[in-house]
Amino acid sequence: MATQSLMHRLPPVSVMIAGLVLFIMLILVLFAPLIAPMDPRDVSSYSLIDMEIPPAFMEGGDPRFLLGTDNQGRDLVSVILFGLRISVVIGLGAVLFAATLGVVLGLIAGFFGGMVDGIVMRIADVLVSFPTILVALLISGIARAQLSADTMLTWAPLVLIFSIAINEWVQYARTVRASTMVEVARDYVRAAKVIGLPSGRIMGRHILPNVMSSVMVIATINLAGAILTEATLSFLGAGMPPTYPSLGTLIRIGNQFLFSGLWWIAVMPAAVLVILVLAVNVIGDYLRDRFNPKLMAR
Amino acid sequence: MIRLLSVRLLQAVLVMLAVAAIAFVMFRFVGDPVASMVREGATQAEKDALRVALGLDRPVLVQFGNFVGQVLTGDLGTSFRYQQPVTSLLLSRLPATLELVVVATVLALAVGIPLGVLCALKPNSFLSRLTQATTLVGISMPTFVTGLLLILIFAVNLRWLPSSGRGDLVDLGLWQTGFLSLSGLKSLILPSITLALFQLTLIMRLVRSEMIDVLSSDYIRFAFARGLPRAYIYRRLALRNALMPVVTVTGLQIGQLIAFAIVTETVFQWPGMGLLFTNAVGYPDVPVLAAYLLFVGFLFVMINMIADILYTFIDPRLRTR
Numbered sequence: 001m002a003t004q005s006l007m008h009r010l011p012p013v014s015v016m017i018a019g020l021v022l023f024i025m026l027i028l029v030l031f032a033p034l035i036a037p038m039d040p041r042d043v044s045s046y047s048l049i050d051m052e053i054p055p056a057f058m059e060g061g062d063p064r065f066l067l068g069t070d071n072q073g074r075d076l077v078s079v080i081l082f083g084l085r086i087s088v089v090i091g092l093g094a095v096l097f098a099a100t101l102g103v104v105l106g107l108i109a110g111f112f113g114g115m116v117d118g119i120v121m122r123i124a125d126v127l128v129s130f131p132t133i134l135v136a137l138l139i140s141g142i143a144r145a146q147l148s149a150d151t152m153l154t155w156a157p158l159v160l161i162f163s164i165a166i167n168e169w170v171q172y173a174r175t176v177r178a179s180t181m182v183e184v185a186r187d188y189v190r191a192a193k194v195i196g197l198p199s200g201r202i203m204g205r206h207i208l209p210n211v212m213s214s215v216m217v218i219a220t221i222n223l224a225g226a227i228l229t230e231a232t233l234s235f236l237g238a239g240m241p242p243t244y245p246s247l248g249t250l251i252r253i254g255n256q257f258l259f260s261g262l263w264w265i266a267v268m269p270a271a272v273l274v275i276l277v278l279a280v281n282v283i284g285d286y287l288r289d290r291f292n293p294k295l296m297a298r
Numbered sequence: 299m300i301r302l303l304s305v306r307l308l309q310a311v312l313v314m315l316a317v318a319a320i321a322f323v324m325f326r327f328v329g330d331p332v333a334s335m336v337r338e339g340a341t342q343a344e345k346d347a348l349r350v351a352l353g354l355d356r357p358v359l360v361q362f363g364n365f366v367g368q369v370l371t372g373d374l375g376t377s378f379r380y381q382q383p384v385t386s387l388l389l390s391r392l393p394a395t396l397e398l399v400v401v402a403t404v405l406a407l408a409v410g411i412p413l414g415v416l417c418a419l420k421p422n423s424f425l426s427r428l429t430q431a432t433t434l435v436g437i438s439m440p441t442f443v444t445g446l447l448l449i450l451i452f453a454v455n456l457r458w459l460p461s462s463g464r465g466d467l468v469d470l471g472l473w474q475t476g477f478l479s480l481s482g483l484k485s486l487i488l489p490s491i492t493l494a495l496f497q498l499t500l501i502m503r504l505v506r507s508e509m510i511d512v513l514s515s516d517y518i519r520f521a522f523a524r525g526l527p528r529a530y531i532y533r534r535l536a537l538r539n540a541l542m543p544v545v546t547v548t549g550l551q552i553g554q555l556i557a558f559a560i561v562t563e564t565v566f567q568w569p570g571m572g573l574l575f576t577n578a579v580g581y582p583d584v585p586v587l588a589a590y591l592l593f594v595g596f597l598f599v600m601i602n603m604i605a606d607i608l609y610t611f612i613d614p615r616l617r618t619r
Contacts, residue, residue: 126316129598131557141579141587145328228440235442236564238579255446259461263450270443278438285434 011286018282025276029085036078055264068264071257079250080269084276086246090160091227095219098165098226102172103215107203109173110180121177124170132229136163140238153241160239164229171218179211217291221284224277231273247273306606310599315366317595321588322365325375326354328584369592375585379578384589388571393473394464395570399559401486402493403548410498411544414505415537418513429502436499441558445492445565452488460485462567489566496558497551504547508540545608552601556594 011019028035055068055076067076105124109117127135143159144152152159183189184207192202233239234248235255242249247269254266340348349355353364368374374384417426453461465481467474476482512518513536521531560572567573571590578586 126313129553129602130594131553133557133560134553134594137560137575137579138587138591141582141584142324142328144579144582145584224438232440232442232561235440236561236576236579238576251443251446258446258450259454261454263454266446267450270446274435274439274443277440278435281434281438 014282015286018279021279028081029088032081032085036081038075038078040074040079040082067268070265076268080272083245083247083250083269084272086240087227087230090157090230091223093161094164094226095223097161098168099172099215099219102169103176106173106176107180110177111184111203124173127167128170132164132167133232135167136233137238139163156240160230164226168222172215175214175218176211180207183207183210213291217287220287224280224284228277306603310603313599318366321592322362324584324588374589377583377586379581379583384585391571391574394568395559395572397476398489398568398570399555401490405490405494406497406501410501411505414502415509417506418509433499436495441492441496441561442565444495445562448488448492459488464569489562489568493558493562504544505540508543512536512540546605
């Protein structure tokens with residue numbers, strides 16, 4: 001036990017590396033338009049002459065294109081930077097949406113108990129037994145049947161965020177509900193009730209700060225899952241369209257060229273995706289062990 | 299025991315009704331069923347006649363009742379895309395998915411349990427360390443990326459194994475199997491490894507942590523004190539108890555398995571129900587989507603119930619409650 005507490009003073013090397021990787025990726029994402037050698041959306045910035053050039057470190061590579069070019073002559077570094085940006089934004093959006101929904105419903109269920117609690121938690125039970133990807137695919141299919149192709153283009157990121165979050169809020173709700181039920185029985189909450197504070201204020205100002213730490217841990221772990229789900233959906237063709245590609249869409253496009261020997265078009269974005277998710281997972285695991293050992297690995 | 303079973307049964311029926319209600323809403327309100335079934339250039343009178351014939355003019359609750367009746371008799375409507383009954387479409391794709399899922403699960407259990415036990419018994423050996431390190435990478439590696447890499451290595455570069463389809467099938471009447479031909483078996487290798495990998499990670503981690511828990515418990519220490527042989531303690535006393543949660547979790551993971559089967563089938567163009575489903579999402583083929591939802595819901599309910607009942611058989615303490 002003594003060695004354990006010593007080890008915990010400083011995060012392990014793997015966590016620090018993961019943190020550094022994540023930090024660099026976030027900088028790249030924030031400043032993508034400044035860093036990227038070209039703008040993949042600007043047709044005039046690339047030409048077909050440069051198409052299908054292998055990565056610079058390979059034979060036949062071109063130093064201008066570090067990771068090679070795709071079938072349209074676009075620089076893969078630039079394409080991936082913009083794709084990474086979309087993946088991260090949708091991942092963060094889904095986590096934010098799911099966390100907000102889960103925290104609010106969890107607080108309400110835990111605070112009021114009874115019927116409200118029963119209804120919210122039964123809905124959660126049914127939802128959580130369906131895998132996120134399946135629900136998200138269903139929602140995507142319904143959205144396609146209801147909306148025109150053009151509307152679908154503009155709404156794709158929001159549909160994605162919604163369809164990922166609709167299943168993921170359950171984890172937050174369950175944890176927040178359990179902690180809220182503990183807090184409600186404490187003296188400070190009883191005192192707040194006695195002096196007649198409105199329920200909303202008690203939940204927001206007094207209970208919420210006490211349950212936030214576990215929410216942050218779940219959110220970090222969930223971020224990796226959300227990014228993966230988005231990538232999977234886009235890979236299956238039910239996510240971001242090729243005009244605004246996320247990493248998943250890029251891998252989907254690259255998949256078509258696998259058999260022509262142009263492996264880098266698919267493998268490069270896939271490598272970036274795996275590194276991103278691995279970094280988030282390492283940090284999430286560390287936070288879970290550090291702050292809340294009770295949250296079981298799922 | 300009987301009371302426990304009947305309560306579980308009632309819960310199962312309620313959940314199925316809820317799923318059926320969602321599927322019904324999809325059938326009825328997503329897109330216009332009449333517009334998708336009527337011939338082109340039909341008059342308003344013809345459309346109205348079809349509406350009445352389909353029972354779409356009746357109260358919604360009556361329609362829902364009829365819908366449940368139809369589903370119970372195995373009528374899941376007609377696919378927009380293939381113009382075939384959805385039930386027969388699903389049934390024709392079922393063998394492909396089942397063969398893939400069964401092979402992958404057996405593979406995952408056969409490799410995952412021994413590795414988990416090894417990591418628990420000899421945490422410092424080279425193989426355990428390697429396994430532990432690989433699992434974190436395994437979890438972070440999305441199924442479709444694993445599939446793509448396997449295709450790249452074994453199908454594109456080495457040309458050892460096929461990358462798509464099921465190979466030659468042998469027709470056994472109702473069941474078309476890929477088990478009985480060489481190309482069928484070769485086609486099965488890459489997809490089943492892809493699908494097994496994510497389960498394997500989970501099973502391994504679970505067996506490892508359960509084994510460590512069980513081994514530190516009093517009855518195992520007592521068994522050591524009695525001088526019972528190590529192999530007997532590990533196998534008969536420890537592993538047996540460590541495996542109980544594996545039954546439940548494997549049961550609960552069926553949802554994930556279905557989700558990953560969808561992805562795997564799409565990557566390898568494996569003609570199962572998952573591929574049917576992803577194609578239906580893109581089309582969009584609403585009756586197939588709704589029928590798939592019903593099918594998956596039914597499967598979940600059944601498997602959860604079976605896992606619960608199995609549990610009462612494995613663990614005698616639950617029987618008396």
